Amino acid sequence: MRPLIVERRRTALLGSTAASTALLQFELDTPLTQLSSGIGARAAGQVWIASRDAVNELRTRSHRLNIDAAFASRPSLYLAGNVLDARGLRREVRLRQKIGLASEYLDRRSLRHHFGIDREAALLNHGNAEANPVQLAAGYLRRALNAGARLRAPHEIVDLHCSHGGIALVTEDGIEIKAAHMVLCTGYELAKIVPPAHNRMISTWAIATRRQPEAIWPQRALVWEASEPYLYLRSTDDGRVICGGEDADFSDPVKRDQLTGIKARRIAGKLSRLMPSLDSRPDYMWAGTFGASSTGMPTIGEIPGYPNCYAVMGYGGNGITFSMLASRLITAAICRRKLPEAHLFGFR
Numbered sequence: 001m002r003p004l005i006v007e008r009r010r011t012a013l014l015g016s017t018a019a020s021t022a023l024l025q026f027e028l029d030t031p032l033t034q035l036s037s038g039i040g041a042r043a044a045g046q047v048w049i050a051s052r053d054a055v056n057e058l059r060t061r062s063h064r065l066n067i068d069a070a071f072a073s074r075p076s077l078y079l080a081g082n083v084l085d086a087r088g089l090r091r092e093v094r095l096r097q098k099i100g101l102a103s104e105y106l107d108r109r110s111l112r113h114h115f116g117i118d119r120e121a122a123l124l125n126h127g128n129a130e131a132n133p134v135q136l137a138a139g140y141l142r143r144a145l146n147a148g149a150r151l152r153a154p155h156e157i158v159d160l161h162c163s164h165g166g167i168a169l170v171t172e173d174g175i176e177i178k179a180a181h182m183v184l185c186t187g188y189e190l191a192k193i194v195p196p197a198h199n200r201m202i203s204t205w206a207i208a209t210r211r212q213p214e215a216i217w218p219q220r221a222l223v224w225e226a227s228e229p230y231l232y233l234r235s236t237d238d239g240r241v242i243c244g245g246e247d248a249d250f251s252d253p254v255k256r257d258q259l260t261g262i263k264a265r266r267i268a269g270k271l272s273r274l275m276p277s278l279d280s281r282p283d284y285m286w287a288g289t290f291g292a293s294s295t296g297m298p299t300i301g302e303i304p305g306y307p308n309c310y311a312v313m314g315y316g317g318n319g320i321t322f323s324m325l326a327s328r329l330i331t332a333a334i335c336r337r338k339l340p341e342a343h344l345f346g347f348r
């Protein structure tokens with residue numbers, strides 16, 4: 001067995017999705033009004049601001065490191081639905097504005113006028129973005145390697161031991177890795193020592209239409225609904241529309257994949273009702289497993305009972321935003337710096 005000593009460096013964290021464009025959204029799946037009822041207005045405000053800051057930090061840092069990844073700032077449109085109707089959106093916008101977020105209420109007339117969408121109301125929010133997630137992740141990995149990080153892949157970790165004396169990890173092929181700190185960012189596959197928190201695995205579906213750059217809506221806003229299950233849409237650089245949703249509360253991949261045709265037709269139907277001028281027929285369709293949390297919040301922090309072992313569970317629709325947040329929280333924890341918002345995201 002060949003011991004491999006992991007250098008004691010800061011660990012950069014970043015998520016990646018297979019999709020060509022990912023939303024870099026600070027708005028959580030759970031509206032601010034609902035999160036406030038659940039965890040209190042002050043804490044909910046801190047969570048939303050931390051999420052907004054994470055998108056800004058990712059934007060600035062990517063620019064500074066010269067990582068292009070088709071990063072583009074985009075507004076978002078949050079449409080009235082069965083979770084928040086027009087009255088609910090009015091309450092939501094007041095709360096967002098109160099904590100300093102750039103959000104405005106659009107009634108039916110202005111929504112139709114500015115975006116050509118016929119819905120009761122919507123919130124127009126500024127400060128979101130989109131990027132190519134594969135290029136983004138590769139860009140950060142390259143910068144980390146240039147800065148002296150070491151990358152070993154593919155290696156599956158099959159065993160780990162944590163104690164006050166240090167951490168030892170063993171790979172499938174018998175290599176032992178010793179470290180002073182360990183950060184588990186294993187996506188939806190959890191190591192045994194990580195409590196599942198209040199997360200669940202669900203299934204989600206998406207379609208991509210043919211290229212139709214002439215038909216894309218103004219400002220190429222990221223559009224999603226205040227509905228359960230929700231619909232979201234965005235455009236790609238070459239003018240396709242990616243539209244997804246129809247989430248279902250199970251994760252069996254066989255059952256999920258069998259439903260892809262039906263779900264794709266439903267998504268296309270919803271898309272065509274929302275934007276009748278688009279050609280909503282799917283050119284591509286796919287399904288995936290998705291980790292959702294009951295509050296829309298990620299869990300990021302030291303694993304209870306395992307000193308110097310950290311886990312990042314960026315569950316919810318904003319996994320990449322949460323990965324950026326995690327890099328700040330975990331770095332501070334390793335350096336024993338206290339961040340006021342850290343307790344909000346830790347294991348409870």
Ligand SMILES: Cc1cc2nc3c(=O)[nH]c(=O)nc-3n(C[C@H](O)[C@H](O)[C@H](O)COP(=O)(O)OP(=O)(O)OC[C@H]3O[C@@H](n4cnc5c(N)ncnc54)[C@H](O)[C@@H]3O)c2cc1C
Pocket residue numbers: 014015016017019021022023024025155156157158185186187188189204287288289290312314315316317318319320321322323
């Ligand atoms: C369909 C879909 C659409 C999404 N869209 C968006 C979006 O628009 N915006 C957004 O912000 N987020 C989105 N997400 C969420 C986002 O993809 C995830 O939050 C993000 O990829 C998480 O990054 P990660 O690096 O923590 O985990 P992952 O990207 O899942 O990477 C984890 C890695 O750990 C490896 N691993 C696991 N166990 C072990 C082990 N024992 N040994 C070694 N390696 C191991 C896995 O093989 C994997 O490579 C989407 C997710 C899905 C499924």
